[in-house]
Amino acid sequence: MISSVPTSPGTGRKRPTIRDVAREAGVSYATVSRVLNGREWVSPESLKAVQDAIARTGYRANPHARSLATGRSGSVAFLLTEPQHLLFEDPNFSVLLRGVAQALSDRELTLILMIAATEKERARALDYLGGRHVDGVLLVSPHSGDPLLARLVRAEVPIVACGRVLGHEQAISSVAADDRGGARAAVEHLLSVGCRRIAAITGPQDTSGGVDRLGGYLDVLAANGIEAVPERIAHGDWSRESGAAAMRLLLDRAPDIDAVFVASDAMAAATLPVLRAAGRRVPEDIRVVGFDDTGVAATTDPPLSTVRQPYDRISEEMVRLLTDVIGGRTPLAVTVPTTVVLRQSSPG
Amino acid sequence: MISSVPTSPGTGRKRPTIRDVAREAGVSYATVSRVLNGREWVSPESLKAVQDAIARTGYRANPHARSLATGRSGSVAFLLTEPQHLLFEDPNFSVLLRGVAQALSDRELTLILMIAATEKERARALDYLGGRHVDGVLLVSPHSGDPLLARLVRAEVPIVACGRVLGHEQAISSVAADDRGGARAAVEHLLSVGCRRIAAITGPQDTSGGVDRLGGYLDVLAANGIEAVPERIAHGDWSRESGAAAMRLLLDRAPDIDAVFVASDAMAAATLPVLRAAGRRVPEDIRVVGFDDTGVAATTDPPLSTVRQPYDRISEEMVRLLTDVIGGRTPLAVTVPTTVVLRQSSPG
DNA sequence: CTGAAAGCGCTTACAG
């Protein structure tokens, strides 16, 4: 059966509309709409009549009609632009996803997950987001050079990023942990327990997290009159494999290091087997401090000292900011504090 | 500025509509619609004129208007009803998510991720899905007793599940690996290499995967005249922690076992540290075989022998089936074959 | 092959 009238599938019965409810309640359908939207100017009697009629008919608003009339979709995209494997191996993303899903649900907003890893997916994402299927976009781990970002900004899509978007700070609201401060605290801790030859494994240098966490490390060295040795700095891309590779490189180039500050827990966790294989004991021979405290940190062997990001605050703020931007407010950058958590890989 | 007219946010400029394109092209807007939908009955000249006009105006169809007119949303929900922690610790879900996202994207369908873990989220999910925001639902790891399922079926929402939904086989289409056959092959392998006291760690018994993988294990014992010993069977819930607990229980109740068949890789991976702590060498003292081959299997120490599910086929079939059901076709159950993959935890 | 028209189901000023 082909029909242009949307029906309950299977039954062929039409769903009740606002008119059916109005008839049932003995009021105009404008009044039903007012009740539906909780507006003022409805008498108690009408209110009751409408509510009863809704219950009796099993009425449910048609979301598409509503969106057409209001211009709002009631949904928000969670856009993931990292290569797909990171979604699975870096707990950062799933923790954020969970928090955002929660915060969105509290506001009756729907989460649309978009993975834009391949070229084709990226083109489709731009089309979709630019076509106003969603009211706004939550951007995870943005890289500054990404052409998709510039296009989204040009299309004037409301965006809030997790981490500042280098080069788009004015146009894109962001929520970030205090990456620089957290990194400083971590390295100061290492200094305070006697480490003097501290290495660093960074995140990608086209992300604010990658840049700022390295910045914090350099700050502390400078403040303490310690020279920053290039051989003691290795770059990763957040992936576990890159963390392991960076650790191998450091052991090779700077075998005398007595500590390593790693820009993410996922990468830090990957350094542990490398160190064990090299015969270095953690923390006796070399201390390791990570960043994130996503949950893996507590389960590695030994458990990781790390810098905790308040993920619940981050996701909550991202959603709040996005509703602001959708409402027409100007972009803003929010920074939330971090705390150092000490475990076996570098006890206090 | 408050306005009921949707505008490009920021600029206040209205987006071009189908009428603007029609005027620009010098045709009626019905013709523009035909071009948009690739229908027949459009002359080459009109086609060209419309295409040019679309390019010139930067026109993009309003998805809400289209949905209102067609009764289709163009989106599909990926519904996750497991407690949230499983999303992160069982790679099964993320692998499926990735595959489904791909298959959906190929058909120009959008994936809406819904996590229905808390009571509140479940109520909202029912509301949302029953309200026809989406054209259909992809159900991951359904438990037979779940009241949400019954309600979804009553609301006649098109559904395809991953794994048969016990008790709703007639109403809900499903795609499942050959769980029973895969389990049989795994246990036969253990038998063939000389194991005689084979234990099993199952999945939840209100899921088809949980039931069928245990069934395959029992089949093989029966076929070989081996008595099924209750002490050698422990139940898990797919979580890592449950796998570790089940292994401890088995070592306690049946210390003489020489192999264990585990219903998922996540649980199997968790048995490894338990066995090591108990001083049992794998595979010398005890062999371990998992199920899934999600990727973790290859990275454990030692790497896991396991039963591989063809995830790409599963996600592809789920999406195909769902479009069938949305199109009005009757429910179907699809089973895809599995293969045994041998690694260090139980070499051939 | 094409256009005029009805219809999808809502929201929201506007006039009472």
Next chain:
DNA sequence: CTGAAAGCGCTTACAG
């Protein structure tokens, strides 16, 4: 406090 009416931007028979 309430109703009639216009409008949101499409799709789709229907009549040419």
